[in-house]
Amino acid sequence: MKNYLVRRLLALVPVALGVATLTFAIIHLVPGDPVVAMLGENAAPVDIVGMRRQLGLDRPLLEQYAAYLGGLAVGDLGESISYRKPVSRLIAERFPATIELAAAGMLVAVLLAFPLGIIAGSNPGGAGDLGAMGFAIVGISIPHIYLGPLLMILFSLDLRWLPLTGRGGLAHLVLPALTLGTALAAILARMLRQSLIRVRESDYMRTALSKGLSARSALVRHGLKNALTSVVTIIGLQMGALLSGTLITEIIFSWPGIGRLLISAIGARDYPVVEGCVLTFAITYVIVNMATDLLYAIVDPRVRIS
Amino acid sequence: MTRSGVLTVWMRQTITTARLRLVAQIGAALVALAGCGHYRTDRSPATIQVDIETSPTSTDPRFATDAISSRINELIFDSLVKTDRNGQFVGHLAERIERPSPTRIVFHLKHGVRFSDGRELTARDVIFTYDSILAPESMSAKRAGIEELKSIDAPDSYTVVMTTALPYAPALEMATEGIVPAGTPLPAKGTAAAPIGSGPFQMVGYARDEAARLERNPYYPYPSGAPRSILFKIVPDPTVRALELAEGVCDFSGNNIEYDVLPWLAAHQFLKVSKTPGTTYKYLSFNFRDPRLRDLRVRRAIAYAIDRNTIVNTILRGAGRVATGMLSPENWAYEGNVTTYTYDPAKARQLLEEAGYTADRSGLRGLRFEYKTTPEGARLGEVFQAMLQRVGIELTLRTLDFATYYADIQAGSFDLTSLQWVGINDPNSYYMVFDSHKTPPHGENRGYYSNPAMDRLVEAGMRTVDPEARKVIYAQVQQLAAEELPYVSLWWVDNVAVMNRRLVGFDAYPNGSFRSLATVTLSPLGSEPPD
Numbered sequence: 105m106k107n108y109l110v111r112r113l114l115a116l117v118p119v120a121l122g123v124a125t126l127t128f129a130i131i132h133l134v135p136g137d138p139v140v141a142m143l144g145e146n147a148a149p150v151d152i153v154g155m156r157r158q159l160g161l162d163r164p165l166l167e168q169y170a171a172y173l174g175g176l177a178v179g180d181l182g183e184s185i186s187y188r189k190p191v192s193r194l195i196a197e198r199f200p201a202t203i204e205l206a207a208a209g210m211l212v213a214v215l216l217a218f219p220l221g222i223i224a225g226s227n228p229g230g231a232g233d234l235g236a237m238g239f240a241i242v243g244i245s246i247p248h249i250y251l252g253p254l255l256m257i258l259f260s261l262d263l264r265w266l267p268l269t270g271r272g273g274l275a276h277l278v279l280p281a282l283t284l285g286t287a288l289a290a291i292l293a294r295m296l297r298q299s300l301i302r303v304r305e306s307d308y309m310r311t312a313l314s315k316g317l318s319a320r321s322a323l324v325r326h327g328l329k330n331a332l333t334s335v336v337t338i339i340g341l342q343m344g345a346l347l348s349g350t351l352i353t354e355i356i357f358s359w360p361g362i363g364r365l366l367i368s369a370i371g372a373r374d375y376p377v378v379e380g381c382v383l384t385f386a387i388t389y390v391i392v393n394m395a396t397d398l399l400y401a402i403v404d405p406r407v408r409i410s
Numbered sequence: 411m412t413r414s415g416v417l418t419v420w421m422r423q424t425i426t427t428a429r430l431r432l433v434a435q436i437g438a439a440l441v442a443l444a445g446c447g448h449y450r451t452d453r454s455p456a457t458i459q460v461d462i463e464t465s466p467t468s469t470d471p472r473f474a475t476d477a478i479s480s481r482i483n484e485l486i487f488d489s490l491v492k493t494d495r496n497g498q499f500v501g502h503l504a505e506r507i508e509r510p511s512p513t514r515i516v517f518h519l520k521h522g523v524r525f526s527d528g529r530e531l532t533a534r535d536v537i538f539t540y541d542s543i544l545a546p547e548s549m550s551a552k553r554a555g556i557e558e559l560k561s562i563d564a565p566d567s568y569t570v571v572m573t574t575a576l577p578y579a580p581a582l583e584m585a586t587e588g589i590v591p592a593g594t595p596l597p598a599k600g601t602a603a604a605p606i607g608s609g610p611f612q613m614v615g616y617a618r619d620e621a622a623r624l625e626r627n628p629y630y631p632y633p634s635g636a637p638r639s640i641l642f643k644i645v646p647d648p649t650v651r652a653l654e655l656a657e658g659v660c661d662f663s664g665n666n667i668e669y670d671v672l673p674w675l676a677a678h679q680f681l682k683v684s685k686t687p688g689t690t691y692k693y694l695s696f697n698f699r700d701p702r703l704r705d706l707r708v709r710r711a712i713a714y715a716i717d718r719n720t721i722v723n724t725i726l727r728g729a730g731r732v733a734t735g736m737l738s739p740e741n742w743a744y745e746g747n748v749t750t751y752t753y754d755p756a757k758a759r760q761l762l763e764e765a766g767y768t769a770d771r772s773g774l775r776g777l778r779f780e781y782k783t784t785p786e787g788a789r790l791g792e793v794f795q796a797m798l799q800r801v802g803i804e805l806t807l808r809t810l811d812f813a814t815y816y817a818d819i820q821a822g823s824f825d826l827t828s829l830q831w832v833g834i835n836d837p838n839s840y841y842m843v844f845d846s847h848k849t850p851p852h853g854e855n856r857g858y859y860s861n862p863a864m865d866r867l868v869e870a871g872m873r874t875v876d877p878e879a880r881k882v883i884y885a886q887v888q889q890l891a892a893e894e895l896p897y898v899s900l901w902w903v904d905n906v907a908v909m910n911r912r913l914v915g916f917d918a919y920p921n922g923s924f925r926s927l928a929t930v931t932l933s934p935l936g937s938e939p940p941d
Contacts, residue, residue, distance in 0.1 A: 136813035140820065142467070143475075147551040149851045155549050186467070187618065188597070253649045261657050268654055269645060270620075355646050360620050364646075368465070368619060373813050 112394045116387060123386040124176060127379045128169055131370075138185045138373040159185060172379065181383070182376035186369070191380035195362060199384065201271055202361035205284060205353065206346050208277050210339070212285030213292055213346075217335075220289070221296025225331070226323065228301055236293060243290030248349055252283040252356035269358040280357040284349050288342050295338050299331035306330070333404050340396025344389050456638040456932065458661040458913065460924070461645045461654055465618045469604035470597050471588030472543045475551045477832050481664075481924045482642060485624060487588025487607035490517050490536065490570065495920055497689070497741045497835040499582035503531065503589065503608075504570075512577035512875045513560075517585065519568040524629035525591050526612035533564035538592035548596055556584045577873045579880055580838040610928035611640065619644055635931035652908075655681060661910040665690075665903075665922050669727040672906065680911050685729055686918040688905040689738045692730075692830045693897040694794070698858045700825055702777065707765040709895040712826075713751035714758035715801040721793060722901050729906050733899040735888045736834055736843075740920045742877075743837040745885035748892035758801040767802070775802035779825035782808045784815050787828060794828070820850050822858060830903065833921045837884040841868040844887075844896055859896035 139155045140147070156162045160171065175182055181191035224236035246254075259266045259279060267276050303309060304327060312322040351363035358364075362381050369377035466479035471487045474480060492502040501507050504517035523531040540562045543550045560575045574581055590605040604613035610632060611624035622642040626632060643660070645651045652671045654660035656678055665688075667675065676683045694716070696703040703709060722730045737744045759769070767775035783791045788809045795805040805826070810818065818824055831839065842853050845868050846860035867890065871883040891897070905922050914933045917926040 134814060135817040135821075137817060140816070141813060143549065143551040147549075148554045148557070151549045151551070151553060152851065154546070158549075253647075253653065256650065256653050261653060264657075268657055268659060269650060270643075356650060358620070358643070358645050358647075358650065360617070364619055371811065371813055 109394075112397075116390055119390055120176070120383060120387060121173075123383055124173065124379065125169075127382040128172060128375075131373070131375050131378045132165060132168075136373040138375060141372045142186055172376075176383075181380040184369075184377045185374045186372045187374070187377070191376045194365060194377060195380055195384055198360060198362040198365050201359060202347075202350050202354070202363060203388075204271075204277065205280055205350055205359060205361060206343075208281035209284030209288065209346055209349070209353075210343075212281045213288035214339075216285065216289035217292030217296060220293040221300065221335075222323075222328070224293065224297040225300025225304075226319075228297070233297070237297070240290035240293045243286045243293075246286070248283050248287070248352040249356065251286060252279070252353065255279045255282055271359055280353050280359055283356065284346065284353045287349070288346060291342060292335055292338060295335050296331060299334050300327060303327045303331045329403065333400065336396055336399050336403055340393045340399075343392040347385050347388060454639070455934075457641055458637045458639075458927070458930075458932070459641045459643055459654075459659060460662045460664075460927065461651045461660045461666070462642050463644070463646055463648070463651070463666045465644050466622065466642075468597065469613055469616055469622070470590070470594075471605075471607070472539060472548065472552060472590065473550050473597065477922070480833075481922070482613075482622060482624075483588050483607075484609070484923060484925055485611045485640070485928055486604070486609045486613055487590065488523065488531070488609050489588050490519075490585035491582050492586065493835050493921070495740060497920075499585070499835075503536075504585070507582075509875070513574045515572045515581055515585070517570040517572070519570065521568060523608050524627075525608045526606045526627040526629065527591075528629060529591060531589060531591075531608045532567040533570045534567065535589050535592045536570045537562055537564050538594075539587060539589045542590075542594070542596065543587065552587065556587070559584055577875050579872055579875050580836040583836050583838070614639075633929060633931055635933075636929065637927075637932055640927060655908050655910070658910065661913055662907065662916075662927065663909075664907045664924065665905055667906065667908050669725065669729055669906075672727060672729075672908070675908050682909050682911050684907045684909065684916070684918055685904045686907075687731065687738065687740060687920060688903050688922060689740060689834050689920045690830055690832045690903040690905075690922065691733060691736050691738070691834060692828065692900040692903060693733075693736075694826060694828045694900060695824075695857045695897055696859075696895070697822060697825050698860065698896070699822060700779075703779075703825065705765050706894065707761045708767075708777070709898070710751065711758040711761040711765070711801060712798065712803065713895055713898045714754045714761070715798050715803070716794065716898065716900075717753040717797060718900055719753065721790070725790065725793065726901070726903070729904040730901040731904070733902050735891055735899055736831060736839060736897075737837055737884070737888065738834070738902045738920065741834070741837070743881050743884040745888040748889045750892070751898070755801050762802060769802045773802050774799075774804060777802065778804040778806060780808055781805045781826045781828075782810060782815055782818055782824040783827065784812050785809055790828060794826075819856055822850070822856060828900070835921070837880070837887070838868075838872050840884070840887050840891070841872050844868060844891065857896060859894075861890070861894060861896075864890055864894070864896075 139152050139159070139161065143151060143155060160168060172182065183190055184194055187194055220236040220239060223232040227233055256268050256279060260268045266278050270276055309322055309327055312326050313319065350361060351367060353359065354361045354363040355367060362384060365377060366381040369381065462478055464478055466474060466482050467476045468474035468479050471483045474483055488503045490502060490504045491499040491507070494500050503519055503523060505520045506518040508516040510516060519533060525531060540556065542548055543552050543556065558574045558578045558581070559572060561573045563571045565571060572581065572584065588607060590607065594605045604616060606612055608627070610627055610630045612627050613622060614625045615623040621644060624640040624642070626638050645654060648666065648668045651660065651663050652667055652675060655663055655675055658680065672683055675681050696709055698704050718732045722728065722732060734746055734748050734750060739746060762775055767777050769775050781791050781794060788807065791807045795807060798805050819827055842848055843855055844859055844864050845853065845855060846865050848855045849858055850856055864887070867883055867887045871880055871887060874880050874883060905918050905920065907916065907918060909916060912933050913930045915930045919925060
């Protein structure tokens with residue numbers, strides 16, 4: 105297990121290097137000038153040149169790249185051009201909000217997906233299945249940008265139960281988490297349904313029933329646990345979608361997370377912030393998938409981490 | 411019984427009324443735990459919330475150039491002069507202004523004006539502010555705006571003298587910089603603290619991408635019943651801004667609500683939608699480096715092909731006026747008697763024929779242009795595309811994110827584009843956008859328009875101090891611009907403010923200023939939406 109963890113953590117290095125290189129190349133290749141974005145169109149050319157020099161943007165791209173990698177090697181993500189703060193500090197300030205939102209979105213997804221998936225998978229073709237899968241289709245089809253305002257209208261404007269925007273207590277978290285988690289819930293519910301259908305046809309389930317176990321007990325004690333393996337995989341893989349979903353959700357709900365920071369940094373061509381945020385997302389994704397692999401061993405005792 | 415049948419029976423048995431009640435109880439407990447239940451914002455009644463779309467780029471008036479920063483800073487910092495509703499400069503910190511020669515302006519400061527820390531504002535603070543903008547290490551974008559300034563001096567504590575090298579008619583525009591106390595450092599790395607000012611409010615908190623909180627300057631008198639603080643909340647999504655108004659969380663939104671939702675908001679009894687004439691000028695710009703667009707007949711054909719009245723009445727829902735030029739009728743130098751182009755597709759086709767662009771069987775003329783825009787402007791681009799196709803011109807839309815779009819426009823990489831000028835006050839703006847020497851990066855003549863007659867006029871307008879003589883010059887400028895069409899004038903955008911009716915006495919300025927938020931009073935009536 106220890107060796108496995110070390111190996112996986114070491115694998116992070118080439119992943120981080122690859123992501124850093126790609127992000128650096130893409131953000132520097134797209135048109136747009138951070139200095140003009142910051143100083144404005146009316147800035148004196150001498151100031152634009154001076155600011156470019158001050159920020160090191162006048163150096164050859166390869167030199168800038170080498171400096172960026174050198175900084176990364178010692179954990180320095182550079183300094184934001186527009187915020188004038190260290191990028192690591194900006195990310196540290198915002199990342200908890202994004203993690204909070206992503207975790208709540210995942211919780212919502214799991215809480216919705218499990219009952220729906222079990223209802224659908226227990227009786228394929230039945231009313232419960234049709235209802236649950238109907239929800240799944242709607243859940244997958246509605247984009248965050250539409251679902252968010254719909255939930256706001258219902259729960260904030262009409263029922264007046266929840267606040268519209270911002271980050272605060274648990275009440276502020278409910279609507280963004282629902283917005284973020286619904287699509288994932290739909291995917292997970294469909295996966296769980298398929299797994300349960302497959303599991304129900306397996307020999308061990310027949311054996312369990314022939315031993316006299318009720319269908320409910322057989323499903324809960326034997327079926328569900330086996331069906332979960334594929335669902336756990338999907339949860340890990342969907343973390344990327346969940347993190348990218350935070351970009352839109354944070355904008356809609358004025359949530360002060362890293363997604364919103366990234367969007368505004370792209371607009372301002374704040375290269376260090378864009379690079380830092382993308383790298384953070386990538387590393388989070390890899391770590392979550394590593395955790396998912398570890399979770400297999402708990403869900404399925406046949407899996408050995410080595 | 412099959413296995414699925416067993417499960418179905420189990421499901422039916424388990425979902426009993428009692429279980430449903432239990433589920434409802436758990437739900438209610440969770441809602442209570444979440445602190446929900448008829449949610450209300452906890453802000454003080456004496457605080458008003460204003461939703462803005464982006465963060466101010468700088469809380470220091472020596473650096474901020476964007477509209478949001480300027481509007482917030484105007485509530486915090488005083489300047490020597492301000493503009494009135496007609497774009498005329500009037501004394502603000504200066505109780506009296508003298509112009510002893512075309513190159514000298516003397517400002518006599520008011521006595522007893524205090525910064526929010528109690529210090530008195532004197533000429534020393536004014537000199538310090540301008541010196542710190544002009545200092546090379548500041549790299550302030552505002553340096554270019556005061557580059558005509560040769561010197562600024564303070565003969566005594568209440569007199570400031572500005573001198574320019576040459577007569578400079580819009581010199582008073584240089585006197586609109588917000589004044590900070592002497593010794594205020596340049597924005598240091600990592601600090602977000604805003605300097606203090608002598609205006610009605612002081613900034614007491616600012617979290618970028620979240621909110622800025624303003625509280626009253628204790629040394630600045632304000633009417634009883636006026637709000638004691640303003641929360642500028644950054645809400646990027648336009649739909650959410652509308653929802654916040656409808657929920658009663660937000661008290662005021664200025665020029666950032668989509669036209670489509672205005673009727674819905676107006677139907678809320680506790681909200682008031684105010685539409686007042688604005689000075690924001692929307693235009694269609696040509697790239698004169700393209701020989702086809704250098705042909706006046708082609709530009710005029712495009713002007714005739716665009717049905718601006720219909721666009722104003724549909725897309726803008728009537729919140730605009732068809733424009734004749736950059737200066738709106740409220741401006742002292744406005745000249746309305748210029749060449750106009752009312753919608754006339756037949757005339758447009760005729761002009762294109764004359765220019766040698768004959769139509770093929772499908773009606774197209776082999777004239778294809780690229781129209782660059784941002785996602786927000788794509789809808790308007792589609793309208794232009796349809797209208798121009800009717801006269802045989804093909805428009806290819808390229809929608810880009812703002813930074814890419816802006817870089818392309820700056821680099822002159824476009825055929826046609828549509829932008830707007832916000833906050834036009836002095837007609838010297840014509841010099842910045844139409845003088846042939848003011849192409850990027852030296853100015854905003856992004857279409858590379860060049861006409862010696864225009865150059866002579868705008869340069870004369872800049873150097874002529876006598877207002878009557880200037881007015882004559884700018885009447886000619888406006889006529890020449892309407893005749894030559896470096897821009898097709900589209901419309902002046904109305905100022906649309908949506909506000910809670912508890913705000914009494916809001917007085918809209920044509921340039922969209924938030925200035926009167928300092929003088930509104932709060933009425934307890936109409937503040938909350940009905941339950």
